[in-house]
Amino acid sequence: MMDNLLPLLTFFPLLAAGLLLLIPARSESTLKTAALGLALLEFVFSIPLFTSFVAEQGGSMQFVVNWDWIPTLGVSFKLGVDGISLLLVMLTTFLLPVTLLGTWNAVHEHVKGYLVLFFLMTSGMLGVFVALDLFVFYVFWELTLIPMYFLIGIWGGPRRIYAAVKFFLFTMAGSVLMLVAILYLYWHTGSAGNHTFDLATILSQFRAGPDEQLWLFGAFALAFAIKVPMFPVHTWLPDAHVEAPTGGSVILAGVLLKMGTYGFLRFAMPLFPSGLHRAMPILVALAVVGILYGAWLSIAQKDVKKLVAYSSVSHLGFVMLGLFALTPEGVAGAVLQMINHGISTGALFLAVGVIYERRHTRLIADFGGLARVMPIYAVVFMIVCLSSIGLPGTNGFTGEFLILLGAFKSFPLATGLATTGVIFAAVYILWMFQRVMYGPVSNPKNAELPDLSLREMAVFAPLLVLIFWIGIYPEPFLSRLNPAVDTVLQLIQSR
């Protein structure tokens, strides 16, 4: 079973979706319970992946499977994980049950379809993180689009159709150019009869001139930059986030965006190092602009969910800055921050969902003094907010610290500017927290709000554990991560 752990993890959600289809649509609670059970099972399956992963060999691919898929086209179904993909897989399987439990009462219409789409998307995301064949990667990449499109379009807010179509078109537009680049790689690797989409083979055999590299890098980078999303192709994100149902937002911010940053690290950067170096000044500038612009827009938001959405643009700017630093600290910090952002922003969206479910509004002005009414919620929300700012002792600090440390070596000026983003983050988060939580309970509708239920506490508990675990003792994560980061950096330098 250990040999086939990755296919099992990737396809189990698909199987789960099939099982859910068998349950009658009317029995809502059965559906939800079954979905939660299946999601927990998926998480349990993923635990051996983490525990039997050999940390010292984190730089090489483990649990590799390599099956024939379309031999006539040189496509093989090749999966594997190194330290980087391992953490992202764990993040995905962890967030799935948490999200389902957290949004237990959020959806009452077409519950079956909602859950089935959720599991479909999970399969797609896991496939993206473990694929070692470019064709397989592309198929999974596109596969994540369809469920999210329907999640936003059917269960979303008032402007859901606009947001869903925009999301779809933006992502499509980015990925088709990547497809051309993949085809180009295919024809320029190997000789007639044994062309291949295999990533390792392409990495070892493909050589391109500087201009060629720049074009190919551009095609890959655009696809990933849209997904991240980097400034100025980020405009789909706030729309998608605001309109998506809570569960969709959590997965979108928690996992889906990481496909972009992961893509940079796994494909665009090692495949085309000289293209990367030539595009570097622009990319770094865009990352810094993203950090500051996202933070400034967050300050101006009146809607909590929008605020969190724009803060994602800012946070992912940090991740990009860390990646482009090309130093061990910077890249490791960036990967860790991908995980941290998944946990913290996921938790933030869930926290916003808690008050939205009670009041059906997300406007900051509608709240005030909630800390008096919902003390437990206030504590949880506070911790999540602090981790998002990057307070020492929380996960956000470890990641941001490593990123800034690594980035400072490579580009001090840009890093200096980016650091002000940390300050702005404190401004928008704390100011929001103050207006929502402190002061008198000015709106009588807020006076009787119930505090967190047991279910909700069970949702936040594992998230808080991880926030402190990574904040205080990140070693188990970094030890798996560092060898992989070194390998990728060596790959970039050696080519």
Next chain:
Amino acid sequence: MSESSSFNTLSLLPEIVLALAGLLILMVNAFSHDRARASYRWIAGLGSLVALLLCFQPLATGDAFMGTAVMDGLALAGSAVVLVVLLLLVIGGEDYLRTRRVPLAEYHSLSLFAAVGMLALCSAGDLVVVFLGIEILSISLYCMAALLNEREGSREAALKYFLTGSFASGFLLFGMALVFGYTGSTSLTVIGESLQRLDTSNWMLIGGILLMLVGFLFKVSAVPFHNWAPDVYEGSPTVVTVFMSTAAKAAAFTGFARVFVPALGEASASWVPMLAFCAGLTMLVGNFTALVQTSFKRMLAWSGVAHAGYLLLGIMAAGDNALHVRSVLFYLLPYALINGVLFLLGAAITRQRGGEYDLDDFKGLAADQPWLAILMTVCLLALAGIPPTAGFVGKFYLFMGAVETGHVSLAVLGLLTSVVSVYFYLRVVVFAWFHRSPSGKPAFTRPDGGLMFVTTVASGLLLALGIWPNLWLFMTQNIG
């Protein structure tokens, strides 16, 4: 050599069976009363099923009639697509035929005769047979377009198709004459061989090639010879539209590949740039015009123009490397299935709302009939080329050829225009899933069983071929 000099009639059994079935329907119609109406469907269905099975009999391979017919992988795959569409229509078209009062005997026999022409075109080894095949299929289709002759649109479609189609045939024939004049033969093999010796930049040859190109571009509805298609598709009875846009197109593309790749491949320098230009234009015009359509049928018609552009990429790539014929062939089956399902379901669904194929009429479909909405969605996603559908593998394969033969910019253009196409395909999905039924409109009901059956099977096949493309790649393996 011994085989090519024989008459090997067995390899033409599929054509013979189809022709006999068509004649039988005419006979039954002439000598019996109304009660026999149900039998037409059975005869047509049985005929096409037997023909389909006969395609796969071992005797069906090799040359026949002194090389004028060639039953190779290309012919086999093209014929299989035609016959699958025929079956799809026999099973799924019944409801449409009954409610719109299409004359049954005429419809079924003409479709069988058209299929004979298509099969002949698919297996042609000689320019004369190419022309014969095209004329048999065209003349049948001209008549079929007019089957709803009390409707003005149908009459207009038939006349328009007939007039423009005749011109195109004229061009084609003139081009064939020039090529014959230069090479001294109408046999595709001999033409191919003699072009290896002869000067391929001769004006007579190039003139002939260009004239034939005009004829074929018309038949596959590529820009700038595409303008007939949306009007004819819209005016014709929908079952006929399905036939034109899928089977006829598949046959035309197979014929296109037959003539241009083995015979004129040597002279590819003269026609590939031309074709590249037309392919680019076709993708642009088709997709951008489809973007502004409000009628489902017209939208599909323009999307058909756009897809002709994608398929031309395959022919173009095959001009440089004959292996890429396979990519054209691979795409024809999913393309035929998708369009077959979409036209048939579209007709059944919009009719319930009393509209004339308005996109608006899809509103609220998912709430009333989720299964229908799922089928539509699978097909639309496949048409947009999104995995894991066969539409994705098909497009992937086509663009792969373009990239390999150095037409990277065309592949980029093709992919960018497919992003445009995603918008209008998704519009139907948006209406079906994200909108509620407008008040006062009747709820959707399930169409008849035959239609549900074939559309479900076809959509399942689209997914299966997307996940295991080898099922069909294997068929097209020994081509080229």
